[in-house]
Amino acid sequence: MTSAQRAWGLRFWLITLAAVASIIVTASLGRWQLSRAAQKQALQSLLDQRAALPPLDNRQLRGQALADAASAQDLTHRAVRLQGRWLTQYTVYLDNRQMQGRPGFFVLTPLRLEDGDDAVVLVQRGWVPRNFQDRKLLPPLETDPGVVQIAGRIAPPPSRLYEFDSADGSLGSSRIRQNLKLAAFRSETGLALMNLSVLQTGPASEGLQRDWPVIGAGVDKHYGYAFQWFGLSSLIALLYVWFQLVRRFLRPRPRSLD
Known part of the structure; x- marks a missing residue:
């Protein structure tokens, strides 16, 4: 060879x-x-099975998600229909959030449940556009001071965005923040926050839009x-x-x- x-x-x-x-x-x-x-x-x-289940009310939600993180995870995407009062003094605006390609804020407000033991759930109420001339100028919200009824579904807290270590967006120094940790917010406010959050659904109202992405596993x-x-x-x-x-x-x- x-x-x-x-x-x-x-x-x-x-x-x-x-x-x-x-x-x-x-x-x-x-x-x-x-x-x-x-x-x-x-x-x-x-997800389809959970979405087809009847909505949870105040009593059922408290009973199934007292303080157990695993139980809260099992309830993700369950429909809820809750009654309570908005704690507007704790409203938080998460910056750099988009809806239909437009930049703005996700608005989060705790809801104190009626007929309960001061149980509070953090509600992702909707989205508002930002003011490009004055970032700190927040749009007005039409928040009912009395007892309200909301429809939604149990959802994870909003996804975290990158922020510098020196940023104070996750602390209680401002209503406008980059991120929000549920445990830290519970300690900051002293509220009996449940170990879950609720994504409010339905048509636009109170100055908020709710065109949330469709749930899908990809x-x-x-x-x-x-x-x-x-x-x-x-x-x-x-x-x-x-x-x-x-x-x-x-x-x-x-x-x-x-």
Whole structure:
């Protein structure tokens, strides 16, 4: 065997090894995305089941989410219909929040439940636009001082945004904040806040918009990724067969000059 033939054979096996490894990796990624889709499908089924359950009232909510974080997690996305009074002095505006592509504030106000033991739930009431001329100028809200009834669903607190360590947006120094931690807010206000929050739903009212994103587990996204990975795996296999097997036997092999 000549040096040219040995080099050609070594190149063939290196390409074969790289192709096999690439096919295995991309196929494994496709299978992983399918497993993620199955998990998300189960989650979506759970969300649909919870959304179909009758709304929880004041008594039921207090009974199922006294102070147990695990119980609060199990109640996520359950519908609620609550009665209480707004504690407007503790209203917080979360900055840099968008709704329909517009920047503004998420408005959070504690609601003291009626006929209870001073139980309070933090309500994500809606969204208001910001004033671009004066950031600290907040739009007026039409808050009823009496007993109100709200409809909504149990939801995690608003997602945290990045903030500098020196920022005081999570402290009680301002109504406008970047983030809000439920435990820290409980300590700050001294309120008997439940270990959950409620996302108020319904049409726009009180100067607030409520075009919240539709609840979804994102199953289709994982199916799309799986299709891409399996497609890439198949493409690698086809290219390998064509260039390294089919064309190998169609083209003449290098001959020795001896």
